Amino acid sequence: MNIGIDKIGFYTPKDYIDIVELAKARDVDPNKFTIGIGQDKQAVPRPYEDAVTMAASSADSILTEADKASLGLLIVGTESSVDESKSTAAFLMDLLELPEDIRSFEIKQACYGATAGLQTAYDFVSQNPDKKALVIATDIARYGIKTPGEVTQGAGSVAMIVSQNPRVLKLNYKSVYMTKNVGDFWRPTFSKTAFARGKYSNEIYVDFFKTLWEKYQTKYSATIDDFSTLLFHIPYTKMGTKALRTLEGKIPDDKYAELTEHYQQSIKFSREVGNLYTGSLYLGLLSYLINGARSGEELLMFSYGSGAVGELYSAEIQKDFASGIVSENVLKMLNERKKMSISDYEKIYQIEYQNGTIVDPEAVESKFYLSEIKDNERLYKKNK
Ligand code: COA
16 A cells, blocks of 8 residues: 655735844854855744644645545654643644544654654554544744854754655665764753754764665665655755765766765755754655656655664655645745844744743734733644
């Protein structure tokens, strides 16, 4: 049975900051941010947006009534959830008007959560072929104003429906993975912003990729010629470039040139949005599908979540992949965003809603929003 991704939906907030303006405000050479880090814009969420509202928006953009009726599993991968107990998935039941006879939960392992969700969804559909699974990656990446990580922030969500006979991507179930207890990035429960040993994180990420590629070749007698495209977890686009460069000189030059060209197509959206944490690899997939992919291509996907878990797996682009992604909507969303000044971004960044907050619906620009915090409970609404 063929199982994989049947549809992909995407959401990112309506405001962004320009990375050159951020560099100037921080007294940094803009080339460091645009070339050295590899970013152009960064999504800025409003205070009434969070992992729940963004997840609702990305899923809402693809879910039909027929999808809802056949859903058996809902998994949300996030590392910026709003509750230490209740899962982001449970909040989505009302917002998306989902039937109650589904299994749902949240997965946390830094940026790896959605990949764990996809592999679990694969197993679920293989046991329940008539059912579908909804896997959502949703995050707000925050390091703090004037920190080294500030340029690698971002926000957004990617939703994927997993089913049999998928239109977009067949998961081959060829996969290698590894886990190590590593202190490269962490966010204690008391903190809204992450802590990172950024350069160490780069090293671990590249080491994981190298180790997993060795393992993959051995386990499946694979060579680089089996793949035309490598997709990477891209918290900022330079990071994937570093992993890709480990192949330079080790594979034929024309193969390296092909992989580099395809990598450039896969990072277009990340340059525009920034870090999605769990969604970064899947935004790269969406970018590649819209900007370069051909049906029948074999992809190798590198998922990495600090802390750290890595997984390298293969997948095949399907004949009708374009019908499972609404390219016009994705491009419209990216193109219709508004640029926010650095000073407005700094003001919005500091706002933290407290118990008792009631949000004025007239001031809300997103479809789903945090409407109120009452008795310390976060309550959400859908804009009519
Ligand atoms: N023009 C072009 N490139 C420039 C430049 C300029 N004027 N100035 C610096 N650069 C390059 C550097 O050479 C470096 O490139 P390299 O990484 O290929 O060597 C890059 O820009 C970054 O410079 P660096 O001095 O290392 O930046 P930094 O100390 O500000 O730290 C990060 C950068 C990425 C480590 C930091 O932003 C961070 O910690 N981010 C969060 C890390 C993260 O996301 N971790 C989780 C990953 S899963």
